[in-house]
Amino acid sequence: MDQRAATLLILGASGDLSSRLLMPGLGQLLAADPSLDLQLLGAGVEEYTVEEWQARVTEAFSGAEDTDGNLARAIEKTRYLTADVTTTADMQRLLDACDNPPAIYFALPPAVTVRSCEALRALDLPKGTSLALEKPFGTNEESAHSLNELLRGLVPEDRVQRVDHFLGRSTVLNLMGLRFANRIFEPLWNNQHVQSVEIVYDEQLALENRARYYDQAGALIDMIQSHLLQVLAVFAMEPPTTLHAEDVRDAKGILLRSTRIWGDDPKTAGRRARYTAGEFEGRSLPSYADEEGVDPARKTETLAELTVEVQNWRWAGVPFLLRSGKALGARRREILVTFKPAPHIPDGLQGTALPDRMRISLSPDELALEINVNGPGDPDYIDRVSLDVAFQPGTLPAYGEVLQGIVKGDPTLAVRGDTAEQCWHILEPVLAAWRADEVPLDEYPVGSTGPESWSGLPGI
Ligand code: NDP
Numbered sequence: 001m002d003q004r005a006a007t008l009l010i011l012g013a014s015g016d017l018s019s020r021l022l023m024p025g026l027g028q029l030l031a032a033d034p035s036l037d038l039q040l041l042g043a044g045v046e047e048y049t050v051e052e053w054q055a056r057v058t059e060a061f062s063g064a065e066d067t068d069g070n071l072a073r074a075i076e077k078t079r080y081l082t083a084d085v086t087t088t089a090d091m092q093r094l095l096d097a098c099d100n101p102p103a104i105y106f107a108l109p110p111a112v113t114v115r116s117c118e119a120l121r122a123l124d125l126p127k128g129t130s131l132a133l134e135k136p137f138g139t140n141e142e143s144a145h146s147l148n149e150l151l152r153g154l155v156p157e158d159r160v161q162r163v164d165h166f167l168g169r170s171t172v173l174n175l176m177g178l179r180f181a182n183r184i185f186e187p188l189w190n191n192q193h194v195q196s197v198e199i200v201y202d203e204q205l206a207l208e209n210r211a212r213y214y215d216q217a218g219a220l221i222d223m224i225q226s227h228l229l230q231v232l233a234v235f236a237m238e239p240p241t242t243l244h245a246e247d248v249r250d251a252k253g254i255l256l257r258s259t260r261i262w263g264d265d266p267k268t269a270g271r272r273a274r275y276t277a278g279e280f281e282g283r284s285l286p287s288y289a290d291e292e293g294v295d296p297a298r299k300t301e302t303l304a305e306l307t308v309e310v311q312n313w314r315w316a317g318v319p320f321l322l323r324s325g326k327a328l329g330a331r332r333r334e335i336l337v338t339f340k341p342a343p344h345i346p347d348g349l350q351g352t353a354l355p356d357r358m359r360i361s362l363s364p365d366e367l368a369l370e371i372n373v374n375g376p377g378d379p380d381y382i383d384r385v386s387l388d389v390a391f392q393p394g395t396l397p398a399y400g401e402v403l404q405g406i407v408k409g410d411p412t413l414a415v416r417g418d419t420a421e422q423c424w425h426i427l428e429p430v431l432a433a434w435r436a437d438e439v440p441l442d443e444y445p446v447g448s449t450g451p452e453s454w455s456g457l458p459g460i
Contacts, residue, residue: 003037006407007100011085011116012107013042017134019060021165022107025399027061027071029407032395034068036407039099040078043085053080086115088122101128103161103406110136117150130159132406135226136217137162137415140431141424148417158245161406162415166227169401169413170394172234173243174365180239188339189236190314195355196457197235198321198336199228201362206275206285206327206446207302211293219304220272220427220434223324229256229423230415231362232320235335236310245412249419255310256422262307262319262459266433269308269459272301273442273451275327280447285327299434299441302326303450306430307459321457327446335360349374351382365391 008026010018030036042053057078061071081097083090085108095102106113113133131151138144151160179186188194201223207214214222233252240247261269274288289296303325310320339356351372359368369387376383394401405413415423433439442451 004035005037005039005100007039007041007098007102008105008403008407009041009043009094009098009102010105010107011043011094012109012112013080014044014046014048015107018042018107019056021399022105022403023057023060024063025397025401026403027064028396028400029403030061030070030074031064031066031068032400033404034070036070038074038077038407040074041094041097041102042078042080043083043090043094044080045082045084047082048080050079054078086112086119088119091116091119092123095123095126098126101126101130103130103132105132105406106134108134110134110139114147114150117147117154120154121150125154128159128409129155130161130406130409131155132161132163132402134163136221137226137420138424141421141428144421144424148421151417157417158411159409160414160417161402161411162417162420163402164227164230164413164415165398165402167230167234167413168363168394168398169396169405170392171362171365172248172413174391175234175360176240176243178360178367186239191316191318193339194318195338195340196319196321197338198323198334198457199231199235200321200332200334200336201228201324202328202330202332203324203326204280204328204331204447207288207291207294209292211291215294215298215300218272218300219302219324219326220270220306220430224304224306224322225423225427228322228324229259229426231335232256232259232308232310232322233419236315236320238314243412245410248412249416253416253419253422255312256419256426258310258312258315259308259422259426260311261426261430262309262457264429265459266429267438270304270306270430270434270439271442271454271458272305272434272439273303273325273444273454274300275302275446276443278446278448280327280329285446288327299437301434301441303328303444305454305458306427307457308426319457319460325450328444329447329449333362335362345382348380349382350378350380353382354384364393367391 054075057075138147233255237251237255240251277287288302305323307319307321337358341355345353353372357370367389372382373385444451
């Protein structure tokens with residue numbers, strides 16, 4: 001078997017992302033791809049002996065089955081270096097330890113990532129080095145732009161992976177297969193036939209001790225800015241000619257450049273709320289404002305809704321609702337397409353013909369097509385049925401897919417620099433209006449569907 005040698009250098013390797021998601025994902029990738037000959041280097045401020053570090057990696061890999069001995073080989077080779085990754089001298093020391101041009105994963109707090117990239121500026125990076133950056137990419141359009149400028153001075157754009165673990169390869173392929181490998185959906189995928197689209201990520205989980213990060217971000221930045229706009233782009237983009245990174249990222253970029261908040265009015269296009277104390281599924285949860293580490297005066301929202309419009313021929317006039325929240329009564333992760341009603345129901349057909357709806361559930365990926373049919377008891381009577389199918393799940397977990405793209409040098413799933421800036425640009429007026437307190441911060445009890453006063457889509 002041909003072996004492909006690669007080096008993955010994780011900065012911040014003792015942190016939560018690295019131990020809980022990155023390294024377990026890597027274990028699954030190594031098990032699935034025995035041809036990958038990986039040198040894993042960890043770096044951070046903590047100190048580990050070789051044995052301690054190998055024990056951590058072994059623990060993180062424990063969910064993967066080592067059928068070809070590839071995990072054992074990677075564990076044998078892995079090393080950890082204590083380093084301050086914001087200093088040029090330590091970064092040089094880390095680069096010197098790499099056997100191959102490295103993929104450098106910044107599993108660091110965002111401000112430390114920027115300083116670490118600045119430290120790289122003085123160094124000659126080996127040809128073929130790639131850089132993987134986590135969300136949030138910048139804190140606004142301007143800082144995202146500066147970070148892009150900094151990265152541009154280090155490596156070519158197609159060697160920068162702005163990670164979006166939310167929209168995995170299998171989900172993107174499922175969406176594209178559904179749209180572009182069928183004749184019957186694509187002709188309806190436009191403003192002539194679609195009434196509205198909802199892209200929703202509702203969680204039952206509350207804050208779960210993540211105040212340090214979440215209280216600075218809130219639902220709008222945590223989910224809508226970084227993830228749901230990417231889902232919108234894949235759902236609504238024009239058909240790409242190929243699935244190559246360039247074609248897919250061009251199509252997504254064009255779509256997002258046509259996207260504006262509804263009515264260009266930040267006061268009405270979105271709404272925000274935060275949860276109040278309550279009992280949910282036998283657990284008693286405090287109000288968000290009383291959670292440890294939260295500064296209530298920041299008025300961080302835990303539920304956000306935003307209506308946007310894609311201003312092009314295909315979609316003009318169709319509201320797209322982007323919604324995400326925490327501590328809600330039901331978990332809901334889906335794209336819900338509501339079609340326009342049939343133009344005429346013949347006299348004699350009884351019952352109510354509701355608009356057709358397509359529900360694309362995300363993780364697990366499933367499709368439900370809700371349509372009207374006659375019967376089953378009475379052929380004069382219209383009934384509602386749902387045609388359901390499960391998509392093929394991916395073989396790797398989300399971070400396994402992310403790392404696969406990184407070590408293969410395939411940026412298809414990564415967010416391109418201009419797109420990262422554009423996602424901030426779309427939201428900037430809403431963020432400004434919310435920070436200026438021009439939009440009320442509503443409340444909803446833990447375990448509910450949201451504020452009682454909310455109905456319909458904001459701005460419509
Ligand atoms: P943590 O704070 O848990 O980890 C960051 C790591 O960086 C720690 O090990 C920290 O060491 C280390 N570090 C900080 N400063 C330096 C320095 N100067 N030199 C070397 N190491 C340093 O953060 P997370 O792992 O949770 O998150 C990392 C990134 O991933 C963030 O951008 C986050 O937004 C993103 N992310 C996280 C997710 C998660 O579920 N955790 C999910 C999606 C994205 P020490 O603790 O000793 O200071």
